Amino acid sequence: MPPSDSSLIEDLRVAHMLADNADAISLKRFGASDLRVDSKPDMTEVTDADVAVEEAIRAVLKKARPRDAVHGEELADTGHGPRRWVIDPIDGTRNFVRGVPVWATLIALFDGDEVVLGCVSAPALSRRWWASKGGGAFTGKSIRTPKQCRVSAVGSIEDASMSYSSIGGWVTTPYGQPFVDLLRQCWRTRAYGDFWSYMLLAEGAVDIACEPDLALHDMAAPSIIVTEAGGRFSNVAGEDGPVGPGALATNDLLHDQVVAHLNRG
Incomplete structure (x- = not known):
């Protein structure tokens, strides 16, 4: 089912392109012997891969969506428009550092205070999930091979x-x-x-x-x-x-x- 707002179709394609770029960077650094790991002020870990992924996503958005604001985990906020991309370059950094394949890049788009699009890409698991407002939720290796997601019917x-x-x-x-x-x-x-x-x-x-x-x-x-x-x-x-x-x-x-x-x- 396509998004109810046709403008979200192109945004969803942009999100998948961002995820493709992120996957290429993060997979290359996953398990690397020279992976650099630092501690942030809140004592959580950040790797050179976290920063590289967010920088790459921001570089694409600057060209593809120059009017949109961007909020990310690792770098300063940019832009002031009503549309805002929210990025977690590597969710599950501690797994990433220890060689556990359960980590992902999280990409969302807000329109005002409402989330209208989301994409979660876990390349070490060869899995990806995405959704858009009114368009349903899907999983697959890419946007070309979607399988619709539905929650369970367990009632107790x-x-x-x-x-x-x-x-x-x-x-x-x-x-x-x-x-x-x-x-x-x-x-x-x-x-x-x-x-x-x-x-x-x-x-x-x-x-x-x-x-x-x-x-x-x-x-x-x-x-x-x-x-x-x-x-x-x-x-x-x-x-x-x-x-x-x-x-x-x-x-x-x-x-x-x-x-x-x-x-x-």
């Missing part, structure tokens, strides 16, 4: 499969004990983590995905892929959209139940 927490990033991040929040209780209540739990949790949810393989602390560049692209697949994406308090604090995604049937569970008391 006791039957649900849940994915999360780590337990440690939850214990310092007011949601710590409710989160642990939710783990115990679910049928199955696994820490797939990062973008992977949300893509599995969009495909119907996972029913609940949540994290306590995320930035806009982490959430923007996954949020529209989840919602266009029929799911719901909110913060932990239940406010829809990639607004934080944290993120909670479900197949929609489970959302109110999980929000109530995490926010009890």
